[in-house]
Amino acid sequence: xxxxxxxxxxxxxxxxxxxxxxxxxxxxxxxxxxxxxxxxxxxxxxxxxxxxxxxxxxxxxxxxxxxxxxxxxxxxxxxxxxxxxxxxxxxxxxxxxxxxxxxxxxxxxxxxx
Amino acid sequence: xxxxxxxxxxxxxxxxxxxxxxxxxxxxxxxxxxxxxxxxxxxxxxxxxxxxxxxxxxxxxxxxxxxxxxxxxxxxxxxxxxxxxxxxxxxxxxxxxxxxxxxxxxxxxxxxx
Numbered sequence: 323x324x325x326x327x328x329x330x331x332x333x334x335x336x337x338x339x340x341x342x343x344x345x346x347x348x349x350x351x352x353x354x355x356x357x358x359x360x361x362x363x364x365x366x367x368x369x370x371x372x373x374x375x376x377x378x379x380x381x382x383x384x385x386x387x388x389x390x391x392x393x394x395x396x397x398x399x400x401x402x403x404x405x406x407x408x409x410x411x412x413x414x415x416x417x418x419x420x421x422x423x424x425x426x427x428x429x430x431x432x433x434x435x
Numbered sequence: 436x437x438x439x440x441x442x443x444x445x446x447x448x449x450x451x452x453x454x455x456x457x458x459x460x461x462x463x464x465x466x467x468x469x470x471x472x473x474x475x476x477x478x479x480x481x482x483x484x485x486x487x488x489x490x491x492x493x494x495x496x497x498x499x500x501x502x503x504x505x506x507x508x509x510x511x512x513x514x515x516x517x518x519x520x521x522x523x524x525x526x527x528x529x530x531x532x533x534x535x536x537x538x539x540x541x542x543x544x545x546x547x548x
Contacts, residue, residue, distance in 0.1 A: 326478075364538070364539075364540030364541060365479070365523065365538045365540070365541070367535065367536075367538075370535060377535075378535060413478050413479075415478075423469070423481050423484060424479075424481070424536060425480075425481075426478030426479050426480065427478055428477065428478050429477075429478050
């Protein structure tokens with residue numbers, strides 16, 4: 323298996339622009355997670371899905387952030403409008419059933435100028 | 436106060452040393468404990484997991500859980516420069532939050548040759 327796939331790997335944008343991050347989980351995994359990692363705040367869970375349904379979005383910082391999972395093999399995290407404080411590495415992870423072992427993607431490094 | 440506390444370090448040791456990494460937690464419902472390793476500019480990868488109190492060994496790595504003290508440890512024997520990474524503990528309550536893990540902020544380890 324190719325593992326969790328994320329795109330783009332790097333994104334540089336200007337404040338106010340819309341940013342869309344993409345994730346393809348491992349085939350057969352029922353859970354999908356979006357995390358944000360910064361030096362100051364560590365690894366933060368933003369939202370997670372089970373069978374394409376959002377279960378907990380309490381970590382989504384503001385209404386500027388939205389996430390969708392239209393099918394079992396694809397999810398997006400959108401930031402609109404983006405701000406410099408959104409600069410971070412965004413990870414997508416997936417896991418199977420209740421095993422709890424999460425497999426992380428390589429991350430998207432976002433820089434908002 | 437965070438549910439999971441982890442000393443961020445950094446921790447620097449000479450090659451061959453025994454390394455001890457630790458986390459404390461406050462939620463007594465946590466029952467599944469994990470250690471992830473994250474190399475620079477990569478996503479976290481699962482190193483070890485355990486369900487119960489006691490020790491679990493895998494090669495040079497030993498995970499230890501003390502539920503009575505709400506304290507978990509990861510020991511690395513004969514540390515190697517390739518062990519240089521950030522180590523994150525994570526834990527879950529499978530009964531009430533299936534699929535969701537709470538992560539520590541990570542400890543950065545450098546093993547000097």
